[in-house]
Amino acid sequence: MPSTSENGRVSRPKFLFLGDHPAVDFANTLAPPPGLDIDFLCTWQDAIDWFVQAKLTRAASLHVPEARAAEALKALGAIRQAWRSVLSQIIAGGKVSDEFLEKLNALLGADAFTETLQCSGKKGFQLVRSASQHQGERLALAILAHQIARFLAEANLSYLHQCANTTSCVLYFYDTTKNHRRQWCSVATCGNRHKVAEFRRRQALSQKKWGMAGFPKDVSMLEEECSGHLP
Numbered sequence: 001m002p003s004t005s006e007n008g009r010v011s012r013p014k015f016l017f018l019g020d021h022p023a024v025d026f027a028n029t030l031a032p033p034p035g036l037d038i039d040f041l042c043t044w045q046d047a048i049d050w051f052v053q054a055k056l057t058r059a060a061s062l063h064v065p066e067a068r069a070a071e072a073l074k075a076l077g078a079i080r081q082a083w084r085s086v087l088s089q090i091i092a093g094g095k096v097s098d099e100f101l102e103k104l105n106a107l108l109g110a111d112a113f114t115e116t117l118q119c120s121g122k123k124g125f126q127l128v129r130s131a132s133q134h135q136g137e138r139l140a141l142a143i144l145a146h147q148i149a150r151f152l153a154e155a156n157l158s159y160l161h162q163c164a165n166t167t168s169c170v171l172y173f174y175d176t177t178k179n180h181r182r183q184w185c186s187v188a189t190c191g192n193r194h195k196v197a198e199f200r201r202r203q204a205l206s207q208k209k210w211g212m213a214g215f216p217k218d219v220s221m222l223e224e225e226c227s228g229h230l231p
Contacts (some may be wrong), residue, residue, distance in 0.1 A: 015040055015050055018185045020174045022054050023151040024160070026144060027084045028171050028185075030077075035170035044069035047076055047140065056143050057131075064136040072137035079103070079144060087172050090157050107145035110138070165190035 013036075019025040029040040029050060041047050048062045064072045086100050112133040120126040132142045151174075159175040163185040171185040184190040 012040055012042060012046055013038060015053055016171065016185075017054070018171060018173055020176045021147075021151055021155065022056060023083070023144070023147040024087070024172050024174050025054060026050075026080060026147070027087055030080060030084065031170055033170075034166075034168050041073065041076065041080075044073050047073060051140060051143065056147070057139065061135055061139055062137075068137070072140070075137055076140060076144075079107075079141065083144075083148060084172075087160065088162075090160055091162055091172075096152065104145055104149060107141050108149060111142040111145070163190050 015025075016028050016031075017025050019028055031038045031040075041050060044064060048059050051057050051062060052059050082100055082103065086096050090096070114130045114133075116128050116130075117125055118128050132139055134142050155174060159180055161173055161175055161182070163169040163171050163173065164183040165185075169185060169190050173182065173185050175182040
């Protein structure tokens with residue numbers, strides 16, 4: 001649960017960078033039920049903190065007047081909700097909707113940047129693109145649009161998954177492991193929960209087998225009960 005810091009500001013939980021791609025991590029800033037039931041971006045300052053911690057831009061570039069902060073956060077929330085729906089569709093074997101592509105392309109088309117051709121080595125060249133010239137929420141939306149577009153264009157979407165802990169986790173991740181057998185958003189959390197649940201399940205089966213409410217009877221108790229049946 002969020003706590004109150006010494007300066008009186010409500011501190012939010014730490015961001016979860018478990019998705020192995022900024023676009024996926026952005027989707028995970030919302031964890032609705034049956035997950036943690038947390039929105040990590042409750043204020044525009046939260047959004048700024050996330051972009052900085054994700055190493056996508058500097059805090060000063062995302063400043064917006066206080067009067068526009070709520071509207072800026074709403075715009076960010078709208079693209080996040082649409083993106084989460086797309087991720088869910090992809091995992092289910094569906095395709096990205098034309099409506100989402102139109103929204104994404106509109107954001108990409110509204111970006112402002114320059115490109116220059118520079119020498120690379122003795123005979124080669126490289127096309128170098130500048131950072132976005134936008135500021136505030138327009139910069140935030142432009143960054144997200146590029147991250148999402150790059151993910152869709154470059155990722156192997158068959159490696160996109162939702163955490164296998166579907167009973168209490170809704171986080172997504174992009175499996176970059178060597179054998180591509182990753183199941184959990186985090187082995188330390190959901191992976192361990194699964195191990196505990198499996199242990200309890202096996203324990204319950206063992207208890208049922210022995211017809212007891214606790215652990216199986218120890219050897220001495222069994223010997224005592226069986227002694228009357230021995231020749």
